[in-house]
Amino acid sequence: MNLKIDCLGHGNRDHPELMFIGERPGAKELETGHPFVGRAGKFLDKQLEKIGIKREDCYITNVVKSYAEGNKPPTDEEIRAYLPILEKEIDEIKPEIIVLLGKTASRNVPARAPYTYLELPHPSAAMRFTKQRIKFEQGMERLKQLLKD
Numbered sequence: 570m571n572l573k574i575d576c577l578g579h580g581n582r583d584h585p586e587l588m589f590i591g592e593r594p595g596a597k598e599l600e601t602g603h604p605f606v607g608r609a610g611k612f613l614d615k616q617l618e619k620i621g622i623k624r625e626d627c628y629i630t631n632v633v634k635s636y637a638e639g640n641k642p643p644t645d646e647e648i649r650a651y652l653p654i655l656e657k658e659i660d661e662i663k664p665e666i667i668v669l670l671g672k673t674a675s676r677n678v679p680a681r682a683p684y685t686y687l688e689l690p691h692p693s694a695a696m697r698f699t700k701q702r703i704k705f706e707q708g709m710e711r712l713k714q715l716l717k718d
Contacts, residue, residue, distance in 0.1 A: 578630030
């Protein structure tokens, strides 16, 4: 598989406390080359602000680094192909806590020591569905606690 890189991770690369991992870039991310800059990204930013975290202090990336027309979910083949790039990112960034945003990240990012992992619904799901929003907000409160510990 020929890997296309439309959007690499962005943010604090100097051993940040937090790394967020989403699914794949959307149309806005394709335009800017940065992850989570569309509506879901704005929602994430507001939720971070609520618990006193600045986006620029975090590192944000995706499992798959290429845009798919119609914002289709990644295939298993795409995930397997891009996973080594993500694992290299994690090794280089060395965050303390890795926040997995949505099912694609939660189901496919292998847990490795010494990192702490937290699974949250994807921000786009939290924006659309009340139960997902509640889970997301509860997860952000858990994240706030993890940061205090």
